[in-house]
Amino acid sequence: MPFFAIAFPVFDPVAVAVGPFEIRWYALAYIAGILLGWLYARMLLQRERLWGGPAPITPVQFDDFILWVTIGIILGGRTGYVLFYNLDFFIANPSEIFVLWKGGMSFHGGFMGCVVAVFLFGWKRNISVASLGDITCAVGPIGLFLGRIANFINGELWGRPADSTVPWAMVFPNAGPLPRHPSQLYEAGLEGLALFLILALMIRAGALKRPGLIIGAFLTFYGLGRITGEFFREPDPQLxxxxxxMTMGMLLSVPMVIAGIVVMLAARRRASTPPQPAGAKPGEAVK
Structure with a gap:
């Protein structure tokens, strides 16, 4: 082993085990991401100055939305993984599609599942789809950060081989003897911490007063962060x-960046107006 390599600190992927019942770190990352995102969203919804008036979504409505978006993330994430990353395997083994505890989720698929959940919930409850999307994207980096940390704990999705200029390179289990970039941590920083800070600063500057602006920023900066991270991440072996x-992650992220820029430009051109109260009909005066 080269002198500059760090041995991977092997973690038990099972966080809690009681008899045959197991809770894995990956599952805890999803649960914690949803709970922390819910708390952060409620805090944002209760601060009228961020919206220029009462938020167009009530905390109670967002409480109901949590179930919708959770289902969207799980169904979309699994569907995206099946279609984008391992379609031939799942065609040959269709029963494996439902074996979620073995892993295999796609962010891009999960994001599309969120989009569907936002549109359906907004339409059903007669609330602003753009504002609901903004608040969902604002909390998204919390789950992304925790998910990448779970990838690191599991010793999966490791990076490409590193050279001697990378003193923090690691030898991952099942990845051969070569020291590799801990790309999961790079992505946790880019897609999680950095993206969260960018969106938080934009919200503080009044971005929620222009519905759709946070959605566009999320698409743009997530896409750029993911593309950057992919330069250090080992491509999926089956692809x-x-x-x-380019990698599949890059190819799926390029359209996100383009769409994000378009959405941001459209939101910036839209006049900043006080939001409609939750449940108000289009054109109804704010009282």
Whole structure:
């Protein structure tokens, strides 16, 4: 082993075990991400100055939305993984699609599941889809950060081989003897911490007064962060590198960046007006 390599601190992927019942760190990351995101969202909804008036969504409505978005994340994330990352395997083994505890979730699929949940819930409850999307995207980096930390604990989705200029390179279990970038931690920093801070600063500057602006920023900066992280992450073995040396993660993120810029420009051109109260009909005066 080269002198500069750090031995991976092997963690038990099972956080709690009681007899045959097990709770894994990955499951805890999802649960903690949803709970912390819910608390942060409620805090944002209760601060009228961030919205320029009463928020267009009540905390109670967002409480109800949590179930919808959780289902969207799980169904979308699994569907995205099946379609984008391992379709041939699941065609040959369709029963494995439902074996979620073995892992296999796609962020891009999970995001599309969130989009569907936002549209359906907003339409059903007659609330602003753009504002609901903004608040959902604002809390999203919390779950992304915890999810990447869980990837690191599991010793999965490791990075590409590193050279001697990377003193923090690690030798991961099941990844061969070469020291590799801890790309899960890079992505936790880019997609989690950095993205959260960017969106939080934008919210503090009044971004929620322009519905859709946080959605566009999330798409843009997540996409850029993911593309950057992919330069250090080992491609999935069943896919390898794609066109021009790009990875599947890069290919799925490029459209996000383009769409995010378009959404941000459209939101910036929209006049900043006080939000409609939750449940108000279009054109109804704010009282």
């Amino acid at each position: 390898g590198f794609r066109w021009g040396g």
